[in-house]
Every structure is written in structure tokens, then in C-alpha cells.
Amino acid sequence: MSNNIENLSAWQRFIKKMTKANEIGKEEDIMTDHDYDGIRELDNVLPPWWLYGFYITIAISIFYYIMIFMGNYNQEKEYAESVEQGKKEVAAWIEKDKKAHPEKYTEAKAYTDAAHLAQGKKLFTEKTCFACHGADGGGGIGPNLTDNKWILGGGIKNIFNTITKGGRPGKGMVAWESSITKEERQLLASYIISLQGTTPANPKAPQGDITWTNK
Numbered sequence: 001m002s003n004n005i006e007n008l009s010a011w012q013r014f015i016k017k018m019t020k021a022n023e024i025g026k027e028e029d030i031m032t033d034h035d036y037d038g039i040r041e042l043d044n045v046l047p048p049w050w051l052y053g054f055y056i057t058i059a060i061s062i063f064y065y066i067m068i069f070m071g072n073y074n075q076e077k078e079y080a081e082s083v084e085q086g087k088k089e090v091a092a093w094i095e096k097d098k099k100a101h102p103e104k105y106t107e108a109k110a111y112t113d114a115a116h117l118a119q120g121k122k123l124f125t126e127k128t129c130f131a132c133h134g135a136d137g138g139g140g141i142g143p144n145l146t147d148n149k150w151i152l153g154g155g156i157k158n159i160f161n162t163i164t165k166g167g168r169p170g171k172g173m174v175a176w177e178s179s180i181t182k183e184e185r186q187l188l189a190s191y192i193i194s195l196q197g198t199t200p201a202n203p204k205a206p207q208g209d210i211t212w213t214n215k
């Protein structure tokens, strides 16, 4: 019990120190002689707790001023630095990915020799391409692959990409990336290029706005 009272008085002492409130009943000591229609004014000091808060904000503002206006910190620099850092991380990731999947970073190769083209032709049947593009590439469900009009673009890069990633959504040409190896896709693309200008039995009318021919 006595302990409790001691604690309480210590707390009270602290509060008194922080507020420097004038005791009720002793107002006369600090009464000013201002009198406005009977309303009078006490000359209380600023409470220390409030003053300390004020001093802290002054200290922070000086620190802030020095950091922002005199130091070399600024937001633009911080932004540029984090962009720089991000670029480094991306580059490092690509480096790592290149080592793990080198095939993703090499351009598709176009074959022109008879042996490779024969392999491509075989794959065109084996991989069911003929079902939609015709056995001779003349077209059917899929577009004619022998004319110089392309929906998705001609040339090894585009043709390889179409076989890899597929056509426009819902058109029927799926992405073959997961079911046909890169080498086989290169052989297929090379074979398709070799079909340029050939005359299929039942050519489908040209489709697409892109004109490309290897001739």
C-alpha cells in the first residue's frame, strides 16, 4: 500500500514537472492585470512537455534541412540508383538464364540443304501440320504456306516464332514449344520456307497482309 502511494507521488511529481501547472488556489500569484469585461488572464508558463516537443521539431528540421538541401541526398538520385540496381539484377538474371537455357538466346537457324529439308518435310507429316496446312502446304483449316502472303510474318524468325508460340488466340494454330524440340521447329520452319513459290494441288487463297518471299 505504501509502495503504491510512493509510485503515485513519483508520477505526480513527474506530471507536475512536465506541466508546471499552477496549483489551484494560488492563481492570484500569476494573475495579470488584464481585465476584459471581467474576464481575467493567468500568466502560465508554457508547459515543459509542449516545449520539449517543440525543441525536438526544431532539431529534426535542422537535420532535415542539412540532409535534403546541403547533403547529397535527393529523391531523383535515389530513384536513379534503384533503377540502376534493378537493371543490374535483370542483367544478372539474364546471365544466369542464358547459362541454364542457352537455346532460348540463340537465333533460330534456317537450313537450306536437301538433307535437313527432307527431315523438315517428314516432321511436317509426323507432327500433324499437314492436317491443317495440306500435305503440300497448300492450306486448309490453316493458311496456305506456299504463297508470299503471311498472317504472322515470313522469314525464319517469324515462322519459327509462330510455330513456337502459336498463332492468334482461337485461330487453331497452337504453340508447339512444349511438344516439338527447338531443332525440330527449326527444321519445320526451314521446310516451310522451302515451300515458297511451289504450286500445291489445291492452293488456298492468300491470307494475311504481310508480303514476304525468300526468292
Ligand code: HEC
Pocket (backbone or CB within 6 Å): 124, 127, 128, 129, 130, 131, 132, 133, 141, 142, 143, 145, 149, 150, 151, 152, 153, 154, 159, 162, 163, 167, 168, 169, 171, 172, 173, 174, 176, 180, 188, 189, 192, 207, 208
Ligand atoms: C489444328 C490446325 C493446325 C495445325 C495442326 C497446325 N496449324 Fe499452323 N496454322 C493454323 C491456323 C489456323 C493458322 C493461322 C493462325 C492465325 O490466323 O493466327 C496457322 C498458321 C501457321 C503459320 C503462319 C502462317 C502465316 O500466314 O503467318 C505457320 C508457319 C504454321 N501455321 C506452321 C505450322 C506447323 C509447322 C505446324 C505443325 C507443327 C502447324 N502449323 C500445325 C492451323 C494449324
